Amino acid sequence: MHLITRGMLGGLAMxxxxxxxxxxxxxxxSPATVSMTATKASTLSVSPTSATATLASxxxxxxxxxxxxVTVTTDWxxxxxxxxxxxxxxxxxxxxxxxxxxxxxxSKVEGRVGAAAFAPFNSGATGGVGVASGSLLLxxxxxxxxxxxxxxxxxxxxxxxxxxxxxxxGNYTGTxxxxxxxx
Amino acid sequence: xTLAPRAxxxxxxxxxxxxxxxxxxGQLGQAQILSLVAVGPSVLGVTVTSGAVQSIPSLxxxxxxxxxxxxxxxxxxxxxxxxxASVDLVAYFPVPSQALSGAGTQIPSARVxxxxxxxxxxxxxxxxxxxxxxxxxxxxxxxxxxxxxxxANKVSSRxxxxxxxxxxxxxxxxxxxxxxxTLTLQAVTQ
Numbered sequence: 001m002h003l004i005t006r007g008m009l010g011g012l013a014m015x016x017x018x019x020x021x022x023x024x025x026x027x028x029x030s031p032a033t034v035s036m037t038a039t040k041a042s043t044l045s046v047s048p049t050s051a052t053a054t055l056a057s058x059x060x061x062x063x064x065x066x067x068x069x070v071t072v073t074t075d076w077x078x079x080x081x082x083x084x085x086x087x088x089x090x091x092x093x094x095x096x097x098x099x100x101x102x103x104x105x106x107s108k109v110e111g112r113v114g115a116a117a118f119a120p121f122n123s124g125a126t127g128g129v130g131v132a133s134g135s136l137l138l139x140x141x142x143x144x145x146x147x148x149x150x151x152x153x154x155x156x157x158x159x160x161x162x163x164x165x166x167x168x169x170g171n172y173t174g175t176x177x178x179x180x181x182x183x
Numbered sequence: 184x185t186l187a188p189r190a191x192x193x194x195x196x197x198x199x200x201x202x203x204x205x206x207x208x209g210q211l212g213q214a215q216i217l218s219l220v221a222v223g224p225s226v227l228g229v230t231v232t233s234g235a236v237q238s239i240p241s242l243x244x245x246x247x248x249x250x251x252x253x254x255x256x257x258x259x260x261x262x263x264x265x266x267x268a269s270v271d272l273v274a275y276f277p278v279p280s281q282a283l284s285g286a287g288t289q290i291p292s293a294r295v296x297x298x299x300x301x302x303x304x305x306x307x308x309x310x311x312x313x314x315x316x317x318x319x320x321x322x323x324x325x326x327x328x329x330x331x332x333x334x335a336n337k338v339s340s341r342x343x344x345x346x347x348x349x350x351x352x353x354x355x356x357x358x359x360x361x362x363x364x365t366l367t368l369q370a371v372t373q
Contacts, residue, residue, distance in 0.1 A: 016326075024269075024371070025266060025267060025372055025373060026225050026316055026317065026370040026371065026372060027225050027267075028227065028369060028370065028371045028372075029227040029228050029229045029258075029369055029370040029371070030228065030369075031229070031366070031367045031368065031369045031371075032229045032230060032231045032235075032256070032367070032368045032369070033231075033233060033235070033365050033366065033367055034231060034234070034235055034236075034237055034254050034345075034347075034365070034366040034367075034368065035237065035363070035365055036238075036250070036283060036347070036363065036365070036366055037237070037361060037362070037363045038239040038242050038248065038281075038283060038349060038361070038362050038363075039237070039238075039239065039240055039241060039242060039360070039361045039362075040241075040242040040244075040286065040357045040358065040359050040360055040361075041241045041242075041359060042359040043359065045260045053210075061298045070322045077356070077358060078359055079286070079358075079359045079360050088299055088346065123200075124372070134264045138202065147298075147357065147360045149356070149359070154352070157325045159280075
């Protein structure tokens with residue numbers, strides 16, 4: 001009787017001790033977590049293939065004064081908005097191009113993208129981009145879910161409409177700003 | 184380690200025999216055995232002491248983007264060295280193909296790199312390994328350290344820093360927006 005009891009209890013003790021030891025292999029901790037967040041900022045850019053457009057010889061009283069074309073690539077990656085707009089504008093509309101003290105106003109400078117008709121740079125700002133009477137909306141591209149990331153390349157043609165105008169001999173220079181804005 | 188959480192089992196033998204011998208003056212009873220077995224549960228814990236929230240405010244496409252601060256990890260244990268050879272710390276993503284997701288896209292764990300200069304991946308390594316002793320996911324895990332257990336360190340802890348980065352080199356341009364995910368850290372004994 002004693003031997004049987006002793007043996008059973010001894011075995012029980014060994015079994016308990018054994019189970020505790022076995023539990024140590026493959027023991028896992030509670031999981032800890034690290035929350036990771038990464039944000040890609042919205043982008044909008046305009047890149048002309050050339051920073052310079054030239055007109056070798058001005059013809060007075062004519063619209064046949066077309067500068068060398070420039071390809072403009074507009075790239076966007078957005079999270080919101082309904083349209084991407086490209087605006088061309090002169091900082092001082094009355095002096096879009098200057099030859100000393102002789103000026104060609106922006107109303108006599110015309111632009112277009114693609115097959116659109118030439119239009120003068122005499123409109124107002126778009127979405128806060130541009131200046132009053134010195135701007136031209138070159139395109140408005142609708143965007144939404146599925147098109148928030150995209151780009152387009154356009155040929156920009158610029159000309160001087162000198163109909164009824166005589167210019168002074170010399171070089172006329174100016175700066176046309178190209179800027180995109182999301183609305 | 185206090186005694187309070189430990190289970191205590193006392194196995195008492197011979198009480199029946201002691202009662203039977205009470206009326207026999209001068210007669211010695213047979214010696215009995217008192218077996219004492221105290222079972223102390225093993226302890227294994229992982230705590231992120233700082234850096235539990237990692238953020239990159241502005242991702243750059245086609246480049247390596249590092250999270251600005253490390254994840255400080257404390258691992259503690261109380262183990263039987265006779266039954267435990269090592270403690271391993273594993274980092275893993277539950278769904279490796281979508282380690283981070285959002286903005287209509289996913290970044291797989293292959294693009295998430297980790298390093299632990301005091302551990303095994305001393306250089307940045309993609310989180311693309313398999314599970315360790317059943318902890319982790321296939322193709323979405325990274326063993327951060329293996330700590331040998333012996334009598335000298337059976338009750339101990341260690342502190343390590345985990346550095347994380349996203350390698351977007353050659354990765355398609357991400358749409359604008361925020362991606363998020365959860366990296367799990369878990370220790371396991373072997």
